[in-house]
Amino acid sequence: MLKIAVLISGGGSNLKALLDAAAEPGFPARIVAVGSDTQATGLAYAQAAGVPTFVVRPSDYGSREEWGQVLAAALQEHGVGTGPDPGLVVSAGLMRILPAGFVRLFSPRLINTHPALLPLFPGAHAVRDALAAGETETGVTVHVIDEGVDTGPVLRQARVAILPGETEADLHERIKQIERPLLVETVREIAEGILVLPGELG
Template sequence: MLSIVVLISGGGSNLRALLEATADGAFPARIVAVGADTEAPGLDHAEQFGVPSFTVFPSGFPNRGDWGDELLAQIQQWSPDLVVCAGFMRILPPRVVAALSPNLINTHPALLPLFPGAHAVRDALAAGARETGVTVHIVDEGVDTGPTLVQRTVPVLPGDTEHVLQERIKTIERDLLVQTVLDIATGRTDLAAIHQSNRSATTP
């Protein structure tokens, strides 16, 4: 049984999808805790499902590194097999990434390497893209630069606003995240092997 800590910053729609999936006794993964960096509304989902939660506010620490160390300590006390950044809007410090990688994944609302960063949907519209999508990837020390696990395209339709396109992406994103976690839990996706292959490919 794969144990998971999920990190969020907002409403937690991806978290909700994972909670619903893992509530099924046949699903080979369980969420053991949910963490946040803000008073995220999505923490209500954890409470509804009886999952413990914790919040580590960056404002309570003198620097990003100290905040990251406390976040890591909170995560590690649950000894998760996998950490999922599901709408977690803060870049993790290098020490956190080093301690958790490659069992640290993120969802991003674009077809990386296109449109990295916090405004991917807005950037796709501004660029006149005809399609965008969702990427699930291993987190590294960069901004949305880690090895890609899976992608799915989403068309950009005439008249799309940022909100409309984002909501259409979210529908795909939730399903793709649940399937990715299932694939990791069943061994169909080997994070260590993908991580090592990527390192080998980028090492001179």
């Protein structure tokens, strides 16, 4: 059974999808902790499911690296990132770039979702950028987090057509409808050994 820790910053729709999946009989992973960089509303989903939560605010620390060290320690307290069974950290709407020291500690068992077909449109405004570029198609990517910004190895992608005259908000919502099941299926495949993370033996 794969142990998962989820990191969020906001409403937690991807977290809820993972919690719902983990509650199903036969799902090969369980969520052992949910962390946030703020008092995110999505933490309520974890609390309702009986999953431990924690908040580590960057503003409470003198540097990003120090924040990352405390965040890493919080994950390790729940058995993620240590020992022979390190589990998986899922950044599911964490709206911060993780410090290099944190990434080195957990990657490649550290994954993220991004609302574009990477390597196209990295960064915080991927949906807006795709629209501004006049694209007719975008999508969602699940990828390993490395020390760059949305530059880690791609694990899974799904395509989403851009409709004529579509707003950023509408497109982003349609991408989320695809993002949630793609993330759940990617976690399932990692847990079952179908998807081998880069740098790890199958």
